[in-house]
Each structure stands twice: as structure tokens, then as C-alpha cells.
Amino acid sequence: MADSTISHSTPDSPASPGSEAGSLNVQPGSDVAEQFPVLQHKSKGRQRLLRSLQRISSSQNLRARITRPRASSAPYRSSASSLSCVSLTSTPSPFGQPSSSSSYFSFGDVSTAPTSVAATPAVETPGCDGIEPVLAVRKVDHPVSTPMTISLPTEIKKKAKIFNFWDIIPNEIKLYVLSFLSPRELVRVSRVSKKFHELCFDGQLWTEFDASNFYRDIPAESLTKILETAGPFVHDLNLRGCLQIEHMQRAQRLVKACHNLYSTTLEGCRNFQRPTLHALLKTNNQLVHLNLTGLPAVNNATCKIISRECPDLESLNISGCREMDARGIRFVIEGCPKLRDLCASSIRGFSSNADVATAIFKTNNLERLVLSNCSDMTDDTFTTMILGPNPEFDMLTNRPLTPPRKLRHLDLTRCCRLSDNSIKSLAYVTPQLEGLSLSNLTLLTDSALEPILASSPNLTHLDLEDLSHLTNSLFINHVAKSPCSPKLEHLAISACESISDAGMLPVFQSCTNLRSVLMDNTRISNLTLTEAADMVRSRSLSRPSPSPFPVTTLHLTIYDTPLVTWTGILEILSRNSEPLTAAKTPKDGVVEVGGEGGKRGKEVIGLKCFHTWQMTVDEHTRRVLRVLARQWGLRRYSLECIREGRKKLICQQRG
Amino acid sequence: MGLTYNTYLNSDKIYGCKNCKAHLANAHDIISRNFRGQHGKAYLFNTVVNVETGDPSERNMTTGRHVVRDIQCRQCKDVVGWKYDRAYESSEKYKEGKFILEAELLCNVT
Numbered sequence: 001m002a003d004s005t006i007s008h009s010t011p012d013s014p015a016s017p018g019s020e021a022g023s024l025n026v027q028p029g030s031d032v033a034e035q036f037p038v039l040q041h042k043s044k045g046r047q048r049l050l051r052s053l054q055r056i057s058s059s060q061n062l063r064a065r066i067t068r069p070r071a072s073s074a075p076y077r078s079s080a081s082s083l084s085c086v087s088l089t090s091t092p093s094p095f096g097q098p099s100s101s102s103s104y105f106s107f108g109d110v111s112t113a114p115t116s117v118a119a120t121p122a123v124e125t126p127g128c129d130g131i132e133p134v135l136a137v138r139k140v141d142h143p144v145s146t147p148m149t150i151s152l153p154t155e156i157k158k159k160a161k162i163f164n165f166w167d168i169i170p171n172e173i174k175l176y177v178l179s180f181l182s183p184r185e186l187v188r189v190s191r192v193s194k195k196f197h198e199l200c201f202d203g204q205l206w207t208e209f210d211a212s213n214f215y216r217d218i219p220a221e222s223l224t225k226i227l228e229t230a231g232p233f234v235h236d237l238n239l240r241g242c243l244q245i246e247h248m249q250r251a252q253r254l255v256k257a258c259h260n261l262y263s264t265t266l267e268g269c270r271n272f273q274r275p276t277l278h279a280l281l282k283t284n285n286q287l288v289h290l291n292l293t294g295l296p297a298v299n300n301a302t303c304k305i306i307s308r309e310c311p312d313l314e315s316l317n318i319s320g321c322r323e324m325d326a327r328g329i330r331f332v333i334e335g336c337p338k339l340r341d342l343c344a345s346s347i348r349g350f351s352s353n354a355d356v357a358t359a360i361f362k363t364n365n366l367e368r369l370v371l372s373n374c375s376d377m378t379d380d381t382f383t384t385m386i387l388g389p390n391p392e393f394d395m396l397t398n399r400p401l402t403p404p405r406k407l408r409h410l411d412l413t414r415c416c417r418l419s420d421n422s423i424k425s426l427a428y429v430t431p432q433l434e435g436l437s438l439s440n441l442t443l444l445t446d447s448a449l450e451p452i453l454a455s456s457p458n459l460t461h462l463d464l465e466d467l468s469h470l471t472n473s474l475f476i477n478h479v480a481k482s483p484c485s486p487k488l489e490h491l492a493i494s495a496c497e498s499i500s501d502a503g504m505l506p507v508f509q510s511c512t513n514l515r516s517v518l519m520d521n522t523r524i525s526n527l528t529l530t531e532a533a534d535m536v537r538s539r540s541l542s543r544p545s546p547s548p549f550p551v552t553t554l555h556l557t558i559y560d561t562p563l564v565t566w567t568g569i570l571e572i573l574s575r576n577s578e579p580l581t582a583a584k585t586p587k588d589g590v591v592e593v594g595g596e597g598g599k600r601g602k603e604v605i606g607l608k609c610f611h612t613w614q615m616t617v618d619e620h621t622r623r624v625l626r627v628l629a630r631q632w633g634l635r636r637y638s639l640e641c642i643r644e645g646r647k648k649l650i651c652q653q654r655g
Numbered sequence: 656m657g658l659t660y661n662t663y664l665n666s667d668k669i670y671g672c673k674n675c676k677a678h679l680a681n682a683h684d685i686i687s688r689n690f691r692g693q694h695g696k697a698y699l700f701n702t703v704v705n706v707e708t709g710d711p712s713e714r715n716m717t718t719g720r721h722v723v724r725d726i727q728c729r730q731c732k733d734v735v736g737w738k739y740d741r742a743y744e745s746s747e748k749y750k751e752g753k754f755i756l757e758a759e760l761l762c763n764v765t
Contacts, residue, residue, distance in 0.1 A: 215660065216660045240663060241660055241661055241663055243658045243660055268661055268663075270730075294675060294676040294677075319676065319764070320675070320676035320764075345762070345763070345764075346676070346762065372762070372763050373673075373763070411765075413763050414763070494688065495688065520688060521688055559687055560687050560688055560689050611686050611687065611749060612749070
């Protein structure tokens with residue numbers, strides 16, 4: 001069979017194509033047909049080569065040429081055994097032969113093989129003098145060398161096609177692959193080819209456009225182009241800080257393109273024009289989350305448009321919009337029945353427009369209301385907001401007979417005109433209250449907070465900063481004994497100058513779920529720290545650890561407290577390092593080995609104290625956490641993992 | 656010069672300029688609150704963002720002589736506090752390079 005295939009080859013060199021065929025002829029008959037065309041290619045090239053060799057060898061004139069010393073061929077002449085057809089191509093010629101030898105071996109690309117082999121005759125001639133004397137030797141060497149070298153290529157030769165994976169896979173899979181890239185990378189990748197450009201700017205990859213990582217770097221034109229191509233696919237648009245969107249036409253193009261927005265953040269785009277903003281609101285009727293913090297373009301008319309065009313709105317943040325006032329808020333409250341989350345800090349006009357308060361009272365939809373810094377809010381307005389315009393009071397208990405509010409989070413920081421009378425009204429009417437912030441309401445006293453604490457069993461966050469009239473008795477009698485004390489997680493009493501140990505000790509004894517306590521600028525002393533350490537110790541032994549690795553579960557902020565000394569800090573630090581010493585010294589023959597017992601007692605207290613001690617404390621905490629992790633057998637847990645885990649947990653805790 | 660972009664901080668409690676709500680500092684970055692400025696209480700911070708510093712001037716404060724620079728919000732150019740350049744007393748050296756922001760000129764930005 002081998003001979004039949006090479007019947008056209010020159011008789012002079014029966015061995016060379018024969019050597020190919022002989023060694024290539026590994027597969028049975030069915031494959032020979034496939035091999036034929038390739039073999040023919042190869043043998044044609046071979047033919048030409050060997051014919052030229054013939055010519056050279058026979059011509060007298062060329063002898064001189066051949067016998068000229070050739071540095072390239074000389075080193076290779078010794079390797080006689082390698083002079084098979086394989087070695088013919090791999091013999092050295094300075095003219096870039098590696099490609100031909102590789103093509104011979106790889107057979108990956110049929111198209112290149114013949115060309116390279118065809119190239120060899122012209123190039124090989126200088127090396128032919130090495131071949132001549134060896135031609136005779138070849139017969140002997142073939143069976144030894146060639147099968148070894150050529151057997152692999154035959155296997156591959158059958159599959160010799162160009163396999164372009166990317167063209168074969170369906171579009172959906174390509175998009176899935178590209179969905180793992182960040183926006184910056186996507187733009188870079190789009191430059192590969194036209195097909196890639198189409199793919200990379202396919203709308204499905206741009207449903208969430210968050211410019212927080214690159215708002216400074218992206219030019220306005222690119223931003224507009226991307227959003228235009230993504231167009232109706234964009235659902236979440238976060239353009240916080242994108243000052244570049246100023247030019248009228250560009251912003252208009254953007255607005256025309258994006259009409260399916262679900263959640264938009266335009267915080268900080270101070271150059272956004274009012275007509276463009278109005279157009280955006282009119283075209284996006286399905287908006288659910290809207291954040292327009294600090295935009296000078298927002299005014300009462302904008303709020304009217306929001307109330308008319310965006311009926312599905314659930315959360316709205318219009319803090320710091322100086323051009324609007326409380327009337328706009330009234331439009332929104334009345335027009336958006338699903339509104340649950342309203343952030344309206346620094347909005348003027350609450351006192352002059354009592355209708356706003358009535359509207360908020362009547363609709364009773366809000367679960368989160370942030371009215372910080374609304375410094376013109378008066379007692380009357382706030383009472384109306386919570387209890388209604390003419391509240392009735394129960395004759396016996398003197399409690400208001402209003403239906404309960406759905407409020408879960410209320411922030412009234414810095415609304416300085418509010419006093420006890422209005423804050424008291426929160427009591428008994430807000431059973432679901434979870435977060436309450438009354439920082440900087442300097443007129444408040446104990447009597448405002450007592451009823452609230454008694455009636456809000458779900459309270460977890462309590463911010464009472466800068467309320468200098470609060471006394472210890474509030475904490476002893478009310479915070480510690482309230483129904484919410486086991487759930488309380490966050491307590492801030494910074495700058496409450498009358499609070500001292502007497503008040504805080506009962507708090508630490510009863511509020512066992514505390515995660516962060518801010519006690520700076522108070523009169524607490526080392527006793528409180530000891531109590532805190534005790535609390536963490538007992539709770540870490542009694543409940544399972546909140547995370548698989550040691551983590552800071554209590555954050556104490558105690559700078560600016562003149563009565564806290566290094567002794568107190570030492571208490572905390574020694575509590576942090578207790579698990580280390582306990583594990584080493586088994587008490588009463590009870591050794592804490594792995595398992596349940598070993599997993600407890602891994603809670604660490606984080607401390608923010610007087611600045612000179614802070615570095616020592618930080619280093620101590622870091623080392624304790626590292627050793628604790630190692631004790632648990634988490635040897636391979638790098639410090640980065642632990643830190644990251646801590647950060648994640650802290651972020652979760654702080655919400 | 657180009658557009659002056661604002662830096663945005665990531666935290667649950669951020670102090671910002673009262674006028675323009677630009678992020679100024681992280682509340683967890685406070686070193687001490689025991690300071691008084693022209694408008695009342697003031698807080699000492701490690702780092703603040705989005706501010707421009709003015710020219711240094713020597714002032715006599717309750718704690719001694721210091722060289723300070725006024726800080727302005729980058730967006731609205733309102734003075735929000737000052738930065739300590741140099742403290743002449745050794746007990747006040749810890750303030751050098753830190754920033755004071757006046758509580759009255761700040762607001763909470765969540």
C-alpha cells in the first residue's frame with residue numbers, strides 16, 4: 001500500500017517518501033484514504049526536493065558549490081540517524097526552518113505544511129551535501145528513527161482542521177463568559193474585533209451600571225455611548241459623582257435611551273439640568289429606588305412629577321436638595337402609595353406647612369424616615385406627624401388612641417427645636433420601632449425616653465449622643481429593665497456628660513446582645529470596662545460563636561474619658577487573651593480540645609481609646625486574633641482572610 | 656484644570672459639609688471630641704477628604720501656640736475647620752498633621 005501511494009515519486013529516492021509512507025502507514029485501510037491527499041502533498045514537495053538533489057548531485061558545475069564549507073550544515077552532518085525525511089526539514093538552514101519542522105510534526109494546519117515543505121527544496125539545496133552521503137544510510141536508519149518521530153503526527157493528522165472555539169459556541173454562552181468581566185475590562189475587550197465589539201456592548205451585560213469605581217476616569221462621551229447602546233436593558237444606574245454629565249445634549253441622549261430604569265442614583269451630579277431630570281422621571285415609570293441627594297436641579301415641581309409618574313416608588317432620597325421644601329415631600333407622600341423609605345435631611349419648610357405632617361400621618365406607609373438636620377421642625381409638626389392633627393387621649397392611661405405607626409427607623413438628628421413633648425408622642429404608637437436616633441436634640445431629658453423604652457420591644461439601635469440632660473437613672477431603671485434590653489445591639493451615649501458607671505453597669509449586665517457601644521466623653525471608669533469584659537466572657541461561653549473564625553463581637557469607643565486608665569484597658573486586653581491562656585492550662589483535668597468546647601470563648605472586644613494607647617491596643621488585638629485562628633487549626637488562614645472576614649462581619653453588624 | 660471630582664467614603668456614619676453634603680470624614684476616624692472651635696464643639700480627625708487647605712498662620716489656642724491652616728470644602732468653598740501644621744508644645748505634638756472639623760458646620764450624611 002505504501003508503494004502504491006508513492007508510485008509517482010522518483011525512483012532515486014524510494015526510501016524517502018517510502019519512509020514517510022512506511023512509518024505513516026500505521027492506521028488500517030480506512031485511514032489511508034485520508035492520508036493520501038496529505039501524503040501526496042508531502043511527496044510532491046519531497047519529489048521536488050529529491051529531484052533537485054538529483055540535479056545537483058549529477059551536475060559537475062555544482063560540485064564546487066556543494067563542497068563549499070557550510071557552517072549551518074556541518075554540525076548536523078554527524079547526526080546521520082536523524083536524516084530521515086523528518087530530519088530533512090529539521091536540518092538547519094538559516095532561513096527560518098523551525099516553522100517547517102514544527103509544521104511537519106504538528107500537522108495542525110494542513111495549509112502551511114505543503115508550503116513549508118515546498119519551501120524546503122529551494123532552501124535545502126545548500127544543505128544537500130549533507131544528505132548525499134547519507135542517502136545510502138537512510139535505508140538502514142529509517143525503521144529505527146522514523147516510526148518514533150512520525151507516529152504521533154498521524155494521530156493528529158486526521159483531526160487537522162482549524163478549531164475556532166469562540167465561533168462555535170452559542171451567543172448566550174459567550175455573553176455568560178463576558179458577564180464575569182468588570183465594566184472597564186469589557187470596554188477594553190471590545191476592541192478585539194467587530195464581533196467582540198458587538199458582544200461586549202450587548203445590553204444584557206450592562207443591566208447594572210455602577211460607576212462608583214470609575215466615575216473619575218470615564219469621559220462623558222464614553223459614558224453616554226455605553227448607556228445609549230445598553231439603552232432599555234439598564235435597570236440599575238448608579239452615577240454617583242459623575243460630574244461629567246453636564247452637556248445638555250449628552251444627558252438628553254442618555255435620558256432618551258434609558259427608559260427601563262428600576263433604581264437610579266444621581267447623587268452628586270451637580271451639573272444635571274432640571275429639564276433633563278424631569279424628562280428622565282417622565283420616561284421611567286417603573287422606578288422603585290431613587291436617590292437624588294444634593295442635586296440643585298430638584299425642586300417642588302420635580303417632586304410633583306415623581307408623584308405623578310412613578311407610582312411604584314418605594315425608596316426616595318432627596319437629602320440636601322436646597323431648591324425644594326416640604327411641600328414637595330407632601331406631593332411625594334400623597335402620590336406614591338408604596339413609599340416606605342424616605343430620606344429628607346436638611347429640607348426646609350416643615351413648620352410652615354402642617355399639611356406635610358398630616359399627609360405622613362394619614363398615609364402611614366413609611367417604615368424608614370430620616371429627617372436629620374431639619375432644623376425648623378417644631379414640636380407641633382412632629383406631634384402631628386406621629387399622632388395626627390387632633391389626637392384623642394385615653395382618659396385612664398393618658399395614652400394616645402391612634403392606630404400604631406409602621407415606623408421602624410426614625411432619625412431626628414440635629415432637629416434642635418424638638419423637645420420632650422413631641423418625642424414623648426413616639427411612645428405606645430410605634431411598636432415596631434427598631435432604630436431611633438435622637439442625637440443632638442439637646443433639649444431632651446429622661447422623661448422623653450422613658451415611655452419609648454417601655455413600649456418598643458424591638459429596639460436594636462439607640463443613638464443618644466450629646467443629650468447632656470440624661471441621667472444615670474434612665475439607664476438603671478429604664479434601659480436595663482426595658483423589654484428591648486436583650487435585643488439592644490447598638491448604643492451611643494457620646495457626650496452625655498452625666499452618665500457614669502452607675503448607669504452603665506446595669507446596662508452591660510442586662511443587654512447581652514450588645515455589639516457596639518460609644519461611650520466617649522462620659523464619666524465612665526474602669527469598672528464599666530471590667531463589666532463589659534465579664535459580659536463578653538459569659539456570653540462567649542454560653543452561646544455559639546457567630547462566625548467560624550475569631551471575630552470582634554463588641555466594639556467599645558472610649559476615648560475622651562478621663563476616668564479610664566490603663567488598668568481598665570488592661571482588663572479588656574486580658575479578657576481578649578484569655579482563651580489563649582486557658583487553653584494552655586487545663587483546669588481540674590478538663591482539657592478543652594477542639595469540638596464544641598473549643599469553639600466557644602473566641603469573642604474578642606475591639607477598643608477605640610485614648611490615642612496614645614490605641615496603637616498598642618490594635619497590635620494586641622491583631623496578635624490575639626492571629627493566635628486564636630492558629631489555635632483552631634486554621635493555619636492556612638492567612639491574616640488577610642481573617643481581616644476580611646472581620647470586616648465582612650462588621651459590615652453585616654453595622655448593616 | 657478639569658472637573659474636580661468628589662471622593663466618596665464608605666461607612667455607615669459619615670460627616671459631610673452642611674451646605675453641599677460633600678463627604679468630609681468618617682465618624683469612626685475621630686480621635687477626640689474634646690475640642691472647641693469658633694462655633695462651639697469641634698472634632699479631631701485623622702483624615703478628611705474633599706477639602707482644600709489654605710495658608711498657614713500662627714494662632715494662640717487654649718492649649719498653646721500652633722501653626723494652623725484653614726480648611727475649606729472643595730465644592731462650596733465654605734470654611735469647615737482647620738489643620739494643625741505645627742505644635743510648639745511637646746504635649747500637643749500628637750495633633751500635627753491632623754484635622755479639626757467644627758461640629759456646627761457639619762451634617763450627617765448617611
